[in-house]
Amino acid sequence: MKYTVNKMIENRLPKVSIILVNWMQAALTASCLKSLNQISYPNTEIIVVDNGSCDGSVERLRAEFPEIRIIENGRNLGYTGGNNAGMLAATGNYFLLLNNDTEVAPDFIDPMIHLAESDTEIGAVSPKIVYYDHPDTIQYAGGGKIDLTRGRISWRGWMQKDDGRFGEAVETTLLHGAALLVKRCVVEKVGLLNEHFFAYYEEIDWSLSIRKLGYSIYFMPKSLVLHKESMTVKKDNPLRVFLMNRNRIYLSRIHTGFWQHLFFIHYLLGVSLSINLIRFLSKKRIDLVMAYCKGIIAGFRNRDIQSKKYLKWR
Structure with a gap:
């Protein structure tokens, strides 16, 4: 019962x-x-x-x-x-x-x-x-x-x-x-x-x-x-850097209007890019510089991820 x-x-x-x-x-x-x-x-x-x-x-x-x-x-x-x-x-x-x-x-x-x-x-x-x-x-x-x-x-x-x-x-x-x-x-x-x-x-x-x-x-x-995600360890790996930058461009494109998206692009290229390049170069992480730039390019081109090309970064 x-x-x-x-x-x-x-x-x-x-x-x-x-x-x-x-x-x-x-x-x-x-x-x-x-x-x-x-x-x-x-x-x-x-x-x-x-x-x-x-x-x-x-x-x-x-x-x-x-x-x-x-x-x-x-x-x-x-x-x-x-x-x-x-x-x-x-x-x-x-x-x-x-x-x-x-x-x-x-x-x-x-x-x-x-x-x-x-x-x-x-x-x-x-x-x-x-x-x-x-x-x-x-x-x-x-x-x-x-x-x-x-x-x-x-x-x-x-x-x-x-x-x-x-x-x-x-x-x-x-x-x-x-x-x-x-x-x-x-x-x-x-x-x-x-x-x-x-x-x-x-x-x-x-x-x-x-x-x-x-x-x-x-x-x-x-x-x-x-x-089980660390509070202190930064996830600065190339795949994450690439995806974060590509995806926030895509997110802005599909959820904002023309002028707001234009402001975002201005901020991305005028402020965020400089800050992050300085941060990565200070750590001598050329791989992260490349991933960051490729993420921006892929975001502008609206490119899907190509597993053979990018997943090896993980």
Whole structure:
């Protein structure tokens, strides 16, 4: 009888499809999956999308987690293409996109679902994200300012102590790509992630598009995710530098008017370029100078990423 009651409760709850993208990081993905095995929310499916790993990731994950559905893309489609493949295969009422370098609290899904189900105008929710190595320090407590004229965004609560100041669920501006919950019906209207981005700024594009459709985005502090991203180590690798610059040009192009985009280009070439070239040259990082300039050129030309040419930077 207990099983029957639990099954009845499960069937009344919206189904959540949890999607992780793996590329050559089986150990990280396995740690994330182990934490997901402890979650309290009963109606879920877990999908791992492998982006063409050649390190035995798929074999290891299948052996260790035989119950998990694994989709093999065959090549690296980035954050956007990987998650899109997962969403296309998913059967849930909600899509939960989760970075593979995260671990989660056992009850992290429940508050987000409760909030999202409370209002049909809520389109998506992101949880509180803290640093794994410093769990008392916040990485994300909601979106902050969006400055498309300079290609800058900010995160509410970033690098601040988790002392209760951000303890209320609030409407916010931006989702965080490390962990976000979105309704299937919203994705059916706004579309999948724009694969032109590949990685970086894609959740900003999605957030802006979701809000343009009239849906709201919320931050839920009772849902906790721990992100294994360093607080101090800068991710100055060529692929990231290339993508960040290419993508913010593209983001400005599709979300601003003519004059605002023109101001952004003026700022990019007149201020940002000089600052970053000086910064990279002071570190003797010619590779970053080249990546920065190639990113700007690719942004102006509206070029898609060519995996053979750029993915070797990663």
